[in-house]
Amino acid sequence: MRLNLLMSPSSAGFDEGIKAFFELLLELSRLRLFYEGWKFAEQIIGDDRSGFIERTKQQNLEKGPSALDRTDPTFFSASAYNEPSSNSDILCALTHRWGRSDTLVMNLLLEFRGPHPTYGTDISLFRETIAAVIAWQRPQHVSMAWPVYRDEHHPLDKQRSGIGWLGWVPFDLAPSQVPEAAVCEPMAGGTFLASQLGFWFAAGPNKDADAIARAQALDLRLNALGVLPTTVELQRGDWGR
Known part of the structure; x- marks a missing residue:
């Protein structure tokens, strides 16, 4: 299932947006659903904000030299995934898209690949997740469906x-x-x-x-x-x- 949080367009550039995304990952790691933390490029994110920002920056630069500094209406994106130690499969892949676009709605998308190995699919898990994101940045609309x-x-x-x-x-x-x-x-x-x-x-x-x-x-x-x-x-x- 996909938990899709539709955000407002913003003027945030890459550095500002990726720092905010990192703070969100830390907040989500405090929840039952994501207590194992998050990974990016096969590395545990942990408290290494500068390392995460640098790795994400390099990933974006692979898209082209202007990927981090565009003047046209555009957006940036970053991702991470949650992988419980008791299960080798990815539980949730999270993608954050911020900035602005003439054709796309900015969003925070959590794609759940299966039930949590301990907590299953209890509705309270997703209620907690939505509340945490709202406390971070207020979305315009939230839905969860296949x-x-x-x-x-x-x-x-x-x-x-x-x-x-x-x-x-x-x-x-x-x-x-x-x-x-x-x-x-x-x-x-x-x-x-x-x-x-x-x-x-x-x-x-x-x-x-x-x-x-x-x-x-x-x-x-x-x-x-x-x-x-x-x-x-x-x-x-x-x-x-």
């Missing part, structure tokens, strides 16, 4: 973001406004929502049609309430403010 849900089951126009399994909107909502939600809780001046408590599949032999229908019902309700942004609104950068 890519196939977005591609094949999203009940709205493709230019409008939904929630899927769970997410956050920068608006105060009461449970009575979203009876389709299994969870509706205040969070950081907005609302944390979930269409259901349990983990579910949107494709394959374990595809759960009822879970997909519940996610669709919540997305339709949120759209009717006017709290789901379009791509144009996200690119503008002031959604929910």
Whole structure:
């Protein structure tokens, strides 16, 4: 599943953005889901901020000599991955995209490759993760869903973001406004929502049609309430403010 936090465009250059990203990785490492820390280029990030910045800078320079100093509307990116010691497979790959673009929405994307070997897929893990990112930089919109849900089951126009399994909107909502939600809780001046408590599949032999229908019902309700942004609104950068 993908946890996608849609951020506002910014004027931050490479150095400012990568330092902020490093601080986020340290904060996330304090959570249960990522207590093993993060790696980049096969090296544990740890407290070595200067080393991480330098390695990321070199990676970006491989894209061309102007990759770190562009004057046109553009964006930068950096990545890291979490690999629990009890499991040789990557648990989560994290990519941060910042700056601005004429065609793309800036985002922080966490791609989960499977359940945590100790904590599984408990919804509280992702609630904690979203709260930590909001404390770092306030996003415009947050969703968590399978890519196939977005591609094949999203009940709205493709230019409008939904929630899927769970997410956050920068608006105060009461449970009575979203009876389709299994969870509706205040969070950081907005609302944390979930269409259901349990983990579910949107494709394959374990595809759960009822879970997909519940996610669709919540997305339709949120759209009717006017709290789901379009791509144009996200690119503008002031959604929910």
